[in-house]
Amino acid sequence: MSNYKCNHFAIHELVPESVFEARGEKAWELLDDRMLITLDRLRDRYGKMTINNWYWGGSREFSGLRVFGCPYFSPYSQHTFGRAADPVFAETTAEQVRQDFLNNPDDECFEYINSIELGVSWFHFDTRNCTRIKTYTP
Ligand SMILES: [Zn+2]
Numbered sequence: 001m002s003n004y005k006c007n008h009f010a011i012h013e014l015v016p017e018s019v020f021e022a023r024g025e026k027a028w029e030l031l032d033d034r035m036l037i038t039l040d041r042l043r044d045r046y047g048k049m050t051i052n053n054w055y056w057g058g059s060r061e062f063s064g065l066r067v068f069g070c071p072y073f074s075p076y077s078q079h080t081f082g083r084a085a086d087p088v089f090a091e092t093t094a095e096q097v098r099q100d101f102l103n104n105p106d107d108e109c110f111e112y113i114n115s116i117e118l119g120v121s122w123f124h125f126d127t128r129n130c131t132r133i134k135t136y137t138p
Helices: 017-030 033-046 094-103
Strands: 115-117 134-136
Touching: 094 115
Parallel strands: 115 134
Antiparallel strands: none
């Protein structure tokens, strides 16, 4: 799908403040469409969820795209390529979502998730090019 923009999220929820200031709405072009589609599907299934909330004065700024100079920046992280996000859910836990995914990875909601991180309080997923399903621990 080309030119996909989330139904449920504004661009400032997906990039750091520095990127939002530099690119504005053009920052959508920095993010993988499969990752964006997955965020909307997760929101539709699991209800309210938070990625970045810096725009409203919250502390989360690096849970989507990360760029050089950011805290947590790592050159080969999937976050660097716009293919990863670390949502937290208001109405369920990351662990529940992980179990749902691992129990039913072919559900349409999870179609584009190829890798997840285990044992963390957020739901790291990414759309990396790998043999599905790759799991890892921090
Ligand atoms: Zn992550």
